[in-house]
Amino acid sequence: xxxxxxxxxxxxxxxxxxxxxxxxxxxxxxxxxxxxxxxxxxxxxxxxxxxxxxxxxxxxxxxxxxxxxxxxxxxxxxxxxxxxxxxxxxxxxxxxxxxxxxxxxxxxxxxxxxxxxxxxxxxxxxxxxxxxxxxxxxxxxxxxxxxxxxxxxxxxxxxxxxxxxxxxxxxxxxxxxxxxx
Numbered sequence: 454x455x456x457x458x459x460x461x462x463x464x465x466x467x468x469x470x471x472x473x474x475x476x477x478x479x480x481x482x483x484x485x486x487x488x489x490x491x492x493x494x495x496x497x498x499x500x501x502x503x504x505x506x507x508x509x510x511x512x513x514x515x516x517x518x519x520x521x522x523x524x525x526x527x528x529x530x531x532x533x534x535x536x537x538x539x540x541x542x543x544x545x546x547x548x549x550x551x552x553x554x555x556x557x558x559x560x561x562x563x564x565x566x567x568x569x570x571x572x573x574x575x576x577x578x579x580x581x582x583x584x585x586x587x588x589x590x591x592x593x594x595x596x597x598x599x600x601x602x603x604x605x606x607x608x609x610x611x612x613x614x615x616x617x618x619x620x621x622x623x624x625x626x627x628x629x630x631x632x633x634x
Contacts, residue, residue, distance in 0.1 A: 456626060457625070457632070459623065460623055461622060461624050462516075463515075465508050465513075466512070467620065469508070471620075472501055476497055476501065477498060480495060480498065492572065495568045505558070515545035521550070521551035523548065523551045523555055528548045528549055528552060531549050539631075540629065542626055542630055544624060556596055557600070560589055561593060564586060567582055571583060571586065611630055612626075
């Protein structure tokens with residue numbers, strides 16, 4: 454069976470994605486939350502997201518937020534595809550993927566904001582700030598597990614290897630799978 458090849462993810466999107474994976478995992482799993490390293494990795498994560506926001510405004514076609522605006526109709530269409538077994542892929546982010554991306558970007562920015570607040574005299578030692586920080590980290594971790602599960606599911610369901618595409622920048626779509634630009 455032949456396949457169609459599409460260049461989708463530019464180098465900045467791919468480097469951002471994997472840098473964020475590494476930095477978030479390092480801070481969530483390996484650094485001491487009381488250490489300076491944890492704080493500096495947190496600043497790096499926020500800087501990465503700031504760069505991604507700029508690239509989402511001015512970057513390449515599939516990196517731009519305008520190419521994956523979330524919509525209830527798009528999400529429902531994708532859920533319908535899943536429920537009925539229709540094989541359709543999106544060259545950029547899927548509608549459900551778009552919702553996850555916005556969720557993760559906003560959640561991680563809020564983690565950064567609450568983390569920063571805990572380093573200031575005004576907010577240091579305020580219990581709700583630390584509790585909110587921890588709740589947001591837990592929400593991000595749940596979201597990441599759901600994201601990875603959905604990527605695996607969609608890869609198996611459509612035959613498009615999404616993790617490989619986020620490494621190579623190229624989506625290989627099998628014949629018979631409808632492509633939405």
